[in-house]
Amino acid sequence: GENVEQHPSTLSVQEGDSAVIKCTYSDSAxxxxxxxxxxxxxxxxxxxxxRSNVGEKKDQRIAVTLNKTAKHFSLxxxxxxxxxxxxxxxxxxGVYNTDKLIFGTGTRLQVFP
Amino acid sequence: EAEVAQSPRYKITEKSxxxxxxxxxxxxxxxxxxxxxxxxxxxxxxxxFQDESVVDDSQLPKDRFSAERLKGVDSTLKIQPAELGDSxxxxxxxxxxxxxxxxxxxxxxxxxxxxx
Numbered sequence: 001g002e003n004v005e006q007h008p009s010t011l012s013v014q015e016g017d018s019a020v021i022k023c024t025y026s027d028s029a030x031x032x033x034x035x036x037x038x039x040x041x042x043x044x045x046x047x048x049x050x051r052s053n054v055g056e057k058k059d060q061r062i063a064v065t066l067n068k069t070a071k072h073f074s075l076x077x078x079x080x081x082x083x084x085x086x087x088x089x090x091x092x093x094g095v096y097n098t099d100k101l102i103f104g105t106g107t108r109l110q111v112f113p
Numbered sequence: 114e115a116e117v118a119q120s121p122r123y124k125i126t127e128k129s130x131x132x133x134x135x136x137x138x139x140x141x142x143x144x145x146x147x148x149x150x151x152x153x154x155x156x157x158x159x160x161x162f163q164d165e166s167v168v169d170d171s172q173l174p175k176d177r178f179s180a181e182r183l184k185g186v187d188s189t190l191k192i193q194p195a196e197l198g199d200s201x202x203x204x205x206x207x208x209x210x211x212x213x214x215x216x217x218x219x220x221x222x223x224x225x226x227x228x229x
Contacts (some may be wrong), residue, residue: 004155006155034217034218036220042222043117043204043220043221043222043223044156044204044220045220046217046218046219049217089155089156091155100158100161100169101156101158101218103155103156103157104155105153105154105155106153106154106155
């Protein structure tokens with residue numbers, strides 16, 4: 001079945017630096033890749049997503065890139081702020097099950113002031 | 114802004130007892146999902162409903178778990194009997210998605226279950 005690997009599991013950066021989180025997926029037919037942010041004790045919230053017909057998408061300080069050939073996608077956060085500290089999950093949607101998202105294991109990002 | 118509602122937020126129970134969780138999706142969302150999130154891991158889909166019909170329950174331990182969405186709106190997830198390994202966060206999500214097209218899944222706050 002579909003598998004999503006996420007690295008690193010923890011990431012510490014200084015405020016203002018950039019953070020990059022990488023995911024790989026196994027199902028070459030996957031066509032939708034959302035990223036969720038989960039603060040401690042709160043619900044996961046979608047921060048950005050990308051579909052397989054697009055290579056890059058940007059929203060202010062957040063960008064996602066997709067390499068379909070290599071089955072990689074990455075989250076880039078620029079000019080990090082302490083409020084970016086949270087756990088980030090990537091996910092991939094397979095095409096053999098309606099809307100089923102397979103999540104990565106999460107990256108705990110800490111931004112130090 | 115409309116949100117997915119879940120209750121209770123926390124549940125402590127003893128093993129072999131029955132527990133039930135409730136989810137009210139965003140109004141108009143046809144698709145409802147129940148996920149289990151073990152500490153330190155990503156959410157794992159247990160069951161997916163399209164309106165009142167189960168679309169995917171391949172990861173639902175059917176010997177002890179059951180889920181229903183009788184009127185195609187709110188949903189209940191039940192565990193009977195609960196086991197120690199069921200301790201986790203149970204998340205409900207909903208989306209507008211109809212067949213085939215990916216759409217944003219909106220998550221509820223979750224129910225944290227502790228089985229003693």
